[in-house]
Structures are given as C-alpha cells and as structure tokens.
Amino acid sequence: MVLFLNGKFVKKEKAAISPFDHGYLYGLGIFETLRTYNGKPFLLEEHLERLNDGLNELGIDREFTPSEIKPIIHELCRINGLPDSYIRMNVSAGIGDIGLQTALYEDPTVIIFQKPLPPLTPLREKEAVILKLRRNTPETGSRLKSHHFFNNAAAKREIGPDPDKEGIFLTKEGYLAEGITSNLFWAKEGVLYTPALETGILNGITRQFILKMAGRSGIPVKEGLFKESALHEADEMFFTNSIQEIVPVHKFMKRELPGNRGAIVRQLYKKYEDNISMLDE
Template sequence: MIVYKDGDWKPIEETQVSVMDHGFLYGVGLFETFRTYNGVPFLLKDHLKRLRVGLESVYIDWQEADNDIQALVTEALLRNEVIDGIIRLNVTAGISNWGLPTETYNDPSLLLFTRPVPKSGSDLKAGVFLDLRRNTPEGKTRLKSHHYLNNLLGKRELGSQTDIEGIFLTEEGWIAEGLVSNIFWIKDGTLYTPSLATGILNGVTRQYILHLGMLLGLNIEEGFFAKEDLLFSDTVFFTNSTQELITCKRIGDKEFPNESIWVTRIKELYQESTERQLLSYEQAKKVEMINGKYKLVSN
C-alpha cells in the first residue's frame, strides 16, 4: 500500500508519525472512511463536511479544499492500482508539546490510506447484543476519532467471526449502534433508528439512508428504543460506508426470515446512487416510479 502523508507518497512500511503528534499521544485526530465506485468517491462532500465540523470541535485548524482532497483520492487510486477502493482519510493534531494545550492546532497532519474493496461476502449478518455498554462521547457528540478502545473491546467480546455484528446498548439499556455500523429496523411502514441523543455516531451512510427513506415516503422515527422494539420488528439492517446495507438475518433466537420490500427498495436506490457516483446526497432530489421501479431524480 502506498500512503500519502503531508505531501509525500511512500510505502506504508516507510510512513511514520512523530511520537510527539497529539494524535498519537492523546488521540486528538479524526478519520473518515469511504468507498470509491469506478474511481469516484461516494458522498465525498458529506464525509468532508462531517470531518470539518469534528475537527473544529477539537480545535484543529484544517483548511484543505474539497477539490484538493478529491484529487488526492484520484492519485491514491492510481498509485495503488485500485478503481473500486476503500479510502481512509486521517487528520491528526500534529506535533505539539508534551502536555494538554489550550491553543488551536495549526499544523495538522494528513494521511490517506487506500485498499481495494474486499471480495463480496454474504450480504447477511446475525446480530448479537454486546455485554459491553456503549461509552458516552468524549465531547458533546460522538466523533469518528482515534478514541476507539470501546469498539476494540467490543470486537474482542465478539471474536473473529465475520458474519456477526455486535450491537451496543447504552448504559441505560437503549439500543445504540453496531460495532462498526448504524442500525435500522422497519415495522408497519415506519423506518426506525436510534436518536443521536443516545450518543451514537451520525454516520454519513445513516444520513443518506434516512434521506432515501424520506424520498420513498416511509415514516421515519428516531428515538430511544428498547431491545423489544428491535426484536419485534419486521426486518433489521446495518449500514456503514464500506459494507453499504447489510440485512440482519437473526438476533439471538429471533429470526428475520424475510427482507422487507422497503429494504429492497432502499438497497436499489442506494445502488443506483453509487452508479451515479454522487458526491453529495443533496444531488438526489426525489424519487419517481419508472418502468415499475423507483428511480432517483436529480437536477
């Protein structure tokens, strides 16, 4: 893998980060992970928007333009001989003094990692409620930050199986999110997902699925939900930017044998979106029925 870091392209084995980088010392760093389809990053503007808001909240001054990042992604794909890839964009606080600063970080470090999309596995997973509870965010909202120990410990509890997604509950017992995903379920024509007030990450794919659900005319409800709300639903699915939409086939002893027609329609629209290579979900304005299928209509 050829990695970009602060103007240089080097093999990953030769890429180094200073021990005085506060991304290493104190975890002051954020990242975004997204996919490219036919060489074009999907929902790039939305990922960068979330990244900038998060960086501002941890006092990192980062001024890279969207077009410059898109150009870096294109070069990263070329250097790594990848077309359909997974990109991880990291911004760390950069080098600073030993201790907790009060000033803004004005010299952050940018890293770009690239790998091909793994070969397609099953688009079905089982869900397991984790014993480990979801930690509360370090700040006002959860950031996609270097503070990932809660997720790592959750993965240890889950083990090495790849066809299972761990489901975090909050300390109060509310449904939160998956180990590496947001969680949705549908019952009686309503699309449910936990509220951001539970302390979950506002995933870019999560936002886009809510957008597609709205375009399809689904009722949408975000809130505080118990295990029973999830288990007595019609269908459950997980979302993230790299795995897209993964249908949940079972949680414990509860089977979800049939995928809701609504999930099928959302998946179709999501696939169409990737084929259109949208850089922002605002480009998908509405949905129309064309030749028996729901189609996105954009200006």
Template sequence: MIVYKDGAWQGLEETSIPVMDHGFLYGVGLFETFRTYQGSPFLFQDHLKRLREGLASVYIEWEEDDDSLLQMIGTALEKNNLTDGVLRLNVTAGISNWGLPNETYTRPSTLLFTRPVAPVQDEGRRAIFLQIPRNTPEGSVRLKSHHYLNNLLGKRELGNLADTEGIFLTREGYVSEGIVSNIFWVKNSTLYTPSISTGILNGVTRQYVIHLARLLGVKVEEGTFTKDELLHSEEVFVTNSTQEMVRINQVDEVEFPKAGWHSLFERLRELYKESTYRQLQSYQQAKRVDIQNGKDKLISE
C-alpha cells in the first residue's frame, strides 16, 4: 500500500507519526472513510463537512482545500493500481507538548490510506446484540475519532464469526448502532432508526438513506427503541460508506426472510445505486469541462 502523509507518498511500512503527536498520545484525531465509483468519491462533500466540523470542535486547524484533496484521491488510486477503492482520510492533531494543551493545534498531519473494495454478500448477513454497551460520546456528539476502543471490544466479543455485525445497546437498553454501521428496520411501511440522542455516529450514509426514504414518501421515525421493537419488524438492514446498504437476514435467533421486489430495502438500495451513477456522470462531465477549459487556455496563449 502506498500512503500519503503531509505531501509525500511512501510505503505503508515507511509511514509513521512522531511519539509526541497528540493523535497518538491523547487520541486527538478524526477520520472519514468513503469509497469511489470509477474514481469519483461518493458523498465526498458530506464527508468533508463532517470532518471539518469535527476538527473545529477539537481545536484542530486544517486547511486542505477540496481541489487538492480530490487530486490526492486520484493519485492514491493510481499509485495503488486501483480503478476504485476504499479510502480513509485521517487528520491527527500533530506534535505538541507533553500534557493537555489549551491552545489550538495548528500543524496537524494529513494521511490518506487506500485499499480495494471488498465484495459484499448479497444474501445478507447475520447480526447479534452485544453484551458490551455502547459508550457515551466524549463530547456533545459522537465524532469519527481515534477513540475506537469500544468498537474494538465489540469486535472482540464477536470473535471469528463470519459475515456477522454486532449491534450495541445503550446502558439504558436502547438500540444504538453496529460496530461499523448504522442500523434501520421497517414495520408497517415506516422506516425506523435510532436517533442521535442515543449517542450514535450520524453516519453520512445514514443521513443519505433517510433522505432517499423521504424522497419516496416513506415515513421515517428516529427515536429510542428497544431490541424487542427491532425484533418484531419486517426488514432490517445496516449502512456504511464502504458496504453501502446490507440486508440483515437474522438478528440473534430471529430470521428476516428476503421480502422480494416490493421490499423497502430493495427500493432504497436501487435508488442509492442510481445516485452513485448520477454522481459519476456529473463527475465525468466536470472532468471533460476542466480538460476543455485547459485546451482553450492553451489555444488562447
């Protein structure tokens, strides 16, 4: 893997951060994970908006501009011999004094990791409720931060179970989210998902699926729900930017048979895939305009 770090491209084994980087010492750092479709990063502006707002909330000044980041993504795919990939854009606080600072971090480090898109089982996957509860956010909302121990412990609880997602409950017993996903379920033509008040990450894909459901005229309920409410639903699925939308065919011992063409999950997934195609068309059109503008400039000169 070829990794970008602060203006340089190098092998993964050669990439490191200083021991006095507060991303290492105190976990002061955020990241976004997204995927590309023929080179076009999907919902990229939404990811950047969340990242920039999160960085500001933890007092990190980050000045990378959109055009530079898009160019960086294209270079990352090229250097790793990929047409498409999953990318992780990571911003860590940077070097500071030993101790908890009061000043803003003004010299953060930017890293970009790339890997191939893993295939997703179309048959769906299983989910189980975890015994370890979802921890509460460190601040007012959950950030996609380096504080990932709760997720790691949840994954450890799963063990080596293949094609299985672990679902956290809050300490009060409400459904929150998966280890690496947000969760939805359907009952009586209504789409349900835990609210942000449960301490979940407000996933970019989560937000987009809610948007798509409302475009279809589907009622969406965000709230606090018990696991029994989920288990008595008709369809269950999870979302994240890497795997898009994945049907859940079993939660604990309760099975959810595939609902067929009339399934709300299938309708939403089809609309999601159509959205990726439409964005790709816009991206390719913008590239053609940029190329033509470049030619026009050369001719005029």
C-alpha cells in the first residue's frame, strides 16, 4: 500500500516521521476521514473546511483546497488500485524543540492514508448501548477532530471489539451526546432529533449532510439537550459517520427497533445514494 507523505508517494513500510514532531509529543494534530466512490472523494470541500478550521485553532499555518487535495486522492486511487476507499488525511504540527511552542507551526507533517472499502455500504445494522464513561468536554470552544482521542479509545475498550455494537456517550450533565466514532439521530412521530453542538459533540460532516437532506425532504428536525429517556421512546435510531455512512440501530438496551426497515432511515439513505450517483456526472 502507498500513502502520501509530505509531497511524495511512498510505500507504507518506508514512511517515517520525526520523534520531535509536536503531533507526537503533544498531540497537536488534526485529521479527517472520508470516502471515495469510484475514485471520487465525497464531501471533500466540507471536510477540508473543517480541517482548515482545526489547523487554525491549533496554530498550524497551513490551508488546503480541493484543487490541491483532489489530484492526490485520485493518484492514490490509481496507484493502489482502490477506487472505493477510506481516506484519512492527517496533519500534525511538525518538528519543534521539546517544550510547548507559542509561535505558529509553519512546516506541518502531512499524511494521506488509504485502505479499501466496499463501493457503497448497505444499511448495516448495529446494536446501541449507553456508555458508563462520560464524554469529555472540548479543550477549546468547539470539539476538534484532533489527535486527543483517548476518550474515544477508552469507550471502545468499555464495549469491546464487536463491530456491530456502538456506544453512546452522555455528557457529565447526563445529556445525550454522540457515539464513539459517530453522531447520533433518532426519530419519533415523524420528527428527527439529534443532540445540539452545545453538548460538546463533533459537528460531523455526515451529520451536517443528513440535516441538510432532512430539510430538503420536509422532515422536521429538532436539535437540543435530551436525556436518555428520549431514546427509549424513539421509533427509529441511527448513527452517522463518513466511513460507515448511515447505520440504523436494530436494538437499544434490549429494546428492538426497526433498524434498516425504518421509514426515515430509508428515506435519508436514498438521498445519500442519489448524491453518490451524482459524483459520476
């Protein structure tokens, strides 16, 4: 497998970064994960906008545009023979002296990874459980998709390695937050609900896409502060992220749910499929 590292395409076995990179020493780095379908990146502009915002927050003096990144992704798809793939773009602060730095980082380390995925994941169901571990609060005004990922890793350890199970974080105040690697949605009597950004969740790119598609489909949406009890009354529930797309929940805390038979899930998934098909136009 080949990856992109600081302007070059290199085999993964030969890729190396400095131990003095402040992404390693202090966790100063931002990443984005997205999918390609038939060699074309989905929602790339939105992912780069969030990436650039995070880099600015961390004091990393670098900005990326679709015109710069799209050809790199296309070349990775060609070299690795992976038109349908997982892409992770990782930008860390770069080399610095030991000790915290207040000046801007002007020479970051840029890595773009790739691995295979199926062309379009069907509506694969999962079981959802409430985590005992609470969601940590963002380190700044809003949650960054940063290298500080141990809250997520610890939550995954709590529920175990089963890929068909997702944990739901509560905030320290007891409000519904998000999944371990996903955003959370549920429906009740035709209304779509999701936790507000004020809970400290990541403003997921697929989350934003779903909210937009719901609006275009005439589905009422309510963002807010909700307790766990709201999920026990839900008609449908699903998770979203950029790699797994839309993930319907068939079981929540021993309660059966319609999963991939849910009307709103299926309606939104059709919108997702339609937008994927337009990548080829």
